[in-house]
Amino acid sequence: MKQKAWAIHFIYAGIFLLLAGGQMYAVESFQLTPSATKFLAHNVGPGPDTPRGALNHLMVNSGADVRETIRPPGWIAWAALSAGAVMAAHGGLLIARKK
Template sequence: MELNRNQYFFAGILLVLIGMQLRMVSSFVLTPEVTQMLAKPAAVAQGGAPPTLAISSTAAGITGARKTVKPPEWLGWCLISVGSVLILHSLAMKKPD
């Protein structure tokens, strides 16, 4: 399948928006369920048993172990740059028939 102008433009817009979000946010806090889902393959790769996270309910809701993801600063700039190049490339291509 060959990509046309519209698909390059869409991919460029998507990468620019994701890159802008990564530049505006310093860290992401994952839910306990997602943290446990990510911990299982890591434990299996290290040869251990999959960990179980203790989740206790409180008056404010369900709390448990939460992983904080801090993306590097360069990642946002990289996605913005690649997205910009894709947008410019799409504008240089001929229009689809």
């Protein structure tokens, strides 16, 4: 029974990757909300002690409606699609092998 639960997780992860890869393939860029941009500037980007980080913090904290645009590379969509297909097929084969 425990092995079947792992197979279901493989199938769900594969479906998620298939959907994410299809979304990235269909959309050219993603524009974040101002709150998400502020979160990225404070937690992910360069620190405020670097010139680029200081400029980012200044822009985000100035109160302007700053929105970050993310353009994922083209290969990442194909990687997610292929990994999702392999994971979903692997989960299906694990279930079929147990029967």
